[in-house]
Amino acid sequence: MTSGSTAAQPSADEAEGTPPDSGDAAQEEEFQYRDESRLQAGGQMTTTTMARRLPVLVRRSLRMAWQVDRGATAGLLACQIGTGVLAALGLFAVTGTLTALISSGDITDRVREAAPQLAVIAGAAGLRALLGVTVTWLTGRLRPVLARAAEVSMVEAALGAEAAANNKPGYNDQYDIADRGAQVTPDLVEEAQDVLAATATLAAGATVLTVIHPLLLPLLLVACLPQAAAYVRAARVVYLAGLETSGRRRMLHKLRWHMSYMESSEEMRACLAGPFLLDRYRRLAVSVNVSEREAANTGAWMGLAGAAAGGVASAAVWATLLWLLVSGRMDLAAGGGAVFALQTATGSVRGIINGGARLVRTGWYVQDWQNFIDNAHGQAMVTCRGSEVLPAPPERFEVRNVIYRYDGAEKDSLAGVSLKVRRGEIVALVGENGSGKTTLSRLICGLLLPTFGEVAWDHKTTARLEPWEAWKHVAVAPQRFTYLPLTLRDNVTLGQDDTSDAALMAACEASGAADMLPDLRSGLDTLLTSEWFGGHQLSGGQWQRVILTRAFHRRASLLVMDEPTAALDARAEHHVFTGLRDLAKDRAILLITHRLANVAVADRIVVLDQGRLVQEGTYAQLTREPGLFRTLWELEQRTGGAPSPT
Numbered sequence: 001m002t003s004g005s006t007a008a009q010p011s012a013d014e015a016e017g018t019p020p021d022s023g024d025a026a027q028e029e030e031f032q033y034r035d036e037s038r039l040q041a042g043g044q045m046t047t048t049t050m051a052r053r054l055p056v057l058v059r060r061s062l063r064m065a066w067q068v069d070r071g072a073t074a075g076l077l078a079c080q081i082g083t084g085v086l087a088a089l090g091l092f093a094v095t096g097t098l099t100a101l102i103s104s105g106d107i108t109d110r111v112r113e114a115a116p117q118l119a120v121i122a123g124a125a126g127l128r129a130l131l132g133v134t135v136t137w138l139t140g141r142l143r144p145v146l147a148r149a150a151e152v153s154m155v156e157a158a159l160g161a162e163a164a165a166n167n168k169p170g171y172n173d174q175y176d177i178a179d180r181g182a183q184v185t186p187d188l189v190e191e192a193q194d195v196l197a198a199t200a201t202l203a204a205g206a207t208v209l210t211v212i213h214p215l216l217l218p219l220l221l222v223a224c225l226p227q228a229a230a231y232v233r234a235a236r237v238v239y240l241a242g243l244e245t246s247g248r249r250r251m252l253h254k255l256r257w258h259m260s261y262m263e264s265s266e267e268m269r270a271c272l273a274g275p276f277l278l279d280r281y282r283r284l285a286v287s288v289n290v291s292e293r294e295a296a297n298t299g300a301w302m303g304l305a306g307a308a309a310g311g312v313a314s315a316a317v318w319a320t321l322l323w324l325l326v327s328g329r330m331d332l333a334a335g336g337g338a339v340f341a342l343q344t345a346t347g348s349v350r351g352i353i354n355g356g357a358r359l360v361r362t363g364w365y366v367q368d369w370q371n372f373i374d375n376a377h378g379q380a381m382v383t384c385r386g387s388e389v390l391p392a393p394p395e396r397f398e399v400r401n402v403i404y405r406y407d408g409a410e411k412d413s414l415a416g417v418s419l420k421v422r423r424g425e426i427v428a429l430v431g432e433n434g435s436g437k438t439t440l441s442r443l444i445c446g447l448l449l450p451t452f453g454e455v456a457w458d459h460k461t462t463a464r465l466e467p468w469e470a471w472k473h474v475a476v477a478p479q480r481f482t483y484l485p486l487t488l489r490d491n492v493t494l495g496q497d498d499t500s501d502a503a504l505m506a507a508c509e510a511s512g513a514a515d516m517l518p519d520l521r522s523g524l525d526t527l528l529t530s531e532w533f534g535g536h537q538l539s540g541g542q543w544q545r546v547i548l549t550r551a552f553h554r555r556a557s558l559l560v561m562d563e564p565t566a567a568l569d570a571r572a573e574h575h576v577f578t579g580l581r582d583l584a585k586d587r588a589i590l591l592i593t594h595r596l597a598n599v600a601v602a603d604r605i606v607v608l609d610q611g612r613l614v615q616e617g618t619y620a621q622l623t624r625e626p627g628l629f630r631t632l633w634e635l636e637q638r639t640g641g642a643p644s645p646t
């Protein structure tokens, strides 16, 4: 982005990650992770609990891999077992070779005796290399499939959460952390493979070591414990830093999205929002860098301490081996084999510790992912709602004395509102900005559940209905709609109901979208975005026609239209409103608009003021009687808007 050149550049100190000045601190405070219970739970995880969880994690990773690609998983397991067997064979062959070479007798005879063992060593090494390549191939095949599957589960869980969840404390943080878990799911499998491979090799080394001298293996394992503890602590520090920075990283992600994507590209330039946000981004990035760098430093120190402890412990094991040899408790040939076995076993134990610590850290993330997909941070609709299904499309939608307060809000957005809409009726919701119109429409659609009171469709409350089945009876043309990068046909039908051209064309006629079809290269099958080749970029008003087409195409009992013509030209707006009565024949229509000229079409008008229903009546009644409606209507008339009552 060229405008970035005008942005305040970070100083050298900032670029290196020095904490930003105090002016930014308050700003960053807003994005801090605040789920103390989660942080405490993370902080209390010890090496012992983690050691206990390791087999669970390996099993989980295998189960996940098995679900997405059985062939690759079985192949990987076979490779790991094969690697262990070959490692054992190779080690036994090394011991045999050394015994043969070191024994007394003619050198030619000794070499001849050792030759078959040497062939086994070479064969085992070659086959292990082959298995290594196979493991790389199978892992490469598994990784992307697993990552996509984890992402899909996340999206399913997010879609299965209450729409109100976004306001719940901690929900978005939990989503982010879980999303990170989804991204690292393939790592879990790979790290579990590493641990399995190292365990298989250790099993081989351990067998040989135990045969040579029973003291060596326990000594080696005890010696590695301090290193394991240090690595797990380091992993915990990095994981906790990931939790703590999640809110700030989410903000970075949002800023990146707004600065780079097409939808906001014009404001980024014309309002100089680009340089401003880029500066904000840099400062926030520095603060995240500082936290992550601190964690990396602490982790490195812990790793260093662990490695030093491991080094000392290793030296003790080697000294023991030396003592066994010098004191004559072990002969020279066995000693040679022990050196190889010890080296292999030490490498394997380090592999298990390293891989295990990484596996544990990844396991925490994956656990977060699992928790989220299990119940969406306590917001899963299946646990908040019933599973009843309406026997027939509802005739009547009723709001009974409803209070609604968004989570975290200081006051109610709706305070004791009651309203009825029947099929065949058009009801208009009117009121000033923030009076609660959209909130009321969300409740009547069952997108939100009331804080108090109830919303009933015929005689069933929305809280008892299975939501996805219920929403088959609802069509919404929302105030803030989403531009989906799909064809016109897909944007309208979303794969539902009658996807035939005839049904689509009828809806296009009603919304006015039919007028723009001649300009679309592939008609109904034109991709509605220029972000991909062959796509077509629509104007704001044209998009609104598409959204209306989508709502009209659905044969739903309740049609909610929230500022449905805000972006339409006069001809298109007139076309939509003259067709509304026809649409209302078999639908209940809830119309929200600030253009009071348009509410004349409604059978009833309901006026909201600060979350309360203050007036209800026909257009003729409300324009006559004193009240909020008349005040707004008169203001609109002064600017040349609403017609006189008939």
Ligand SMILES: Nc1ncnc2c1ncn2[C@@H]1O[C@H](COP(=O)(O)OP(=O)(O)OP(=O)(O)O)[C@@H](O)[C@H]1O
Pocket: 167, 406, 407, 409, 413, 431, 432, 433, 434, 435, 436, 437, 438, 439, 440, 479
């Ligand atoms: N998702 C949300 N989270 C928290 N508060 C919200 C949310 N949506 C709306 N509110 C609050 O609820 C109140 C009613 O908002 P609502 O969108 O229902 O008003 P409206 O009458 O549709 O306004 P407008 O005419 O501007 O569209 C406002 O005070 C608003 O701040």
